[in-house]
Amino acid sequence: MTKYVVGAGEKLELTFVVLPGESRDIDVAIDLVGEGAEVSLKGLYLCGGDERVNFRILMHHRAPGCVSRQLFNGIAAGSSRVTFDGRIIVAPDAQKTEAYQENHNIVLTDSAHVETMPQLEIYADDVKCSHGATVGRLDEESLFYMRTRGVPEKDAKVLQMLSFLSPVTPEGDRDRVEKAVLQLV
Numbered sequence: 001m002t003k004y005v006v007g008a009g010e011k012l013e014l015t016f017v018v019l020p021g022e023s024r025d026i027d028v029a030i031d032l033v034g035e036g037a038e039v040s041l042k043g044l045y046l047c048g049g050d051e052r053v054n055f056r057i058l059m060h061h062r063a064p065g066c067v068s069r070q071l072f073n074g075i076a077a078g079s080s081r082v083t084f085d086g087r088i089i090v091a092p093d094a095q096k097t098e099a100y101q102e103n104h105n106i107v108l109t110d111s112a113h114v115e116t117m118p119q120l121e122i123y124a125d126d127v128k129c130s131h132g133a134t135v136g137r138l139d140e141e142s143l144f145y146m147r148t149r150g151v152p153e154k155d156a157k158v159l160q161m162l163s164f165l166s167p168v169t170p171e172g173d174r175d176r177v178e179k180a181v182l183q184l185v
Contacts, residue, residue: 001027001056008034008063015170016072018045018053019180029058032066032094043072044168046180047080047112057086059101061094070101073168075161077108077184087119088131094124101131106138106164108184157185 006012018024030039045053059068068088076082084103105114118131138160146156161181162169169177 001029004028004030006030006032006034006037006039006066009036010034011038011040013040014042015168016041016043016045016055017170017173017177018043018047018051018074019176020046020048020183021051023052025054025056027054027056029060030068031060031062032068033062035063035065037063037066039066039068041068041070041072042168042170043074044165044177045072045074045076045082046165046177046184047074047076047078047082048184049078049080051078051080053080054083055085057084057101059086059088059099061088061090061097061099064094065096066094067098068100070103071168072103073105073165074114075106075108075165075181075184076112076114079109079111080113082112082114084114084116084118084133086117086131087121088129089121090124090127090129092123095126097124097127097129099127099129103133104164105133105135106161107135108138154185158182161185
């Protein structure tokens with residue numbers, strides 16, 4: 001487990017990128033211990049074979065006025081297995097906390113499996129917190145629309161996947177992510 005402590009007024013930004021062929025266990029614990037601490041976590045994963053990718057994220061708000069945002073998007077194909085286990089804990093003294101957690105997934109094959117478990121434990125009264133998760137397929141209506149406009153099916157799928165991943169794709173990794181998406185189609 002990798003641990004981070006974020007003090008008063010400090011900011012931490014982390015982005016995780018897992019590309020096809022990589023099996024990974026990403027286990028992170030973050031303590032926001034000083035007033036006004038901010039954390040932004042982003043994650044992107046593309047699994048096309050028999051990869052096993054596990055995210056375990058613990059975000060512990062211990063001080064007032066802290067903000068955390070988590071956004072993880074991924075695509076699973078082949079016989080890959082992905083797990084997202086995210087937990088936000090807001091301590092009783094962590095009033096005025098803002099904590100948001102999202103995990104969105106696209107499954108391309110019937111044998112791929114995604115399990116997502118976003119969790120909130122809130123012990124303070126004055127907070128703004130939310131969590132959510134989705135698991136779905138490519139949007140067939142959008143694919144049909146693009147194909148009626150002359151976009152080949154493979155290109156339409158690639159465009160839709162790149163659009164889905166764009167909110168979590170680091171600027172310097174756009175080419176690598178595009179090449180990885182092409183491997184999945």
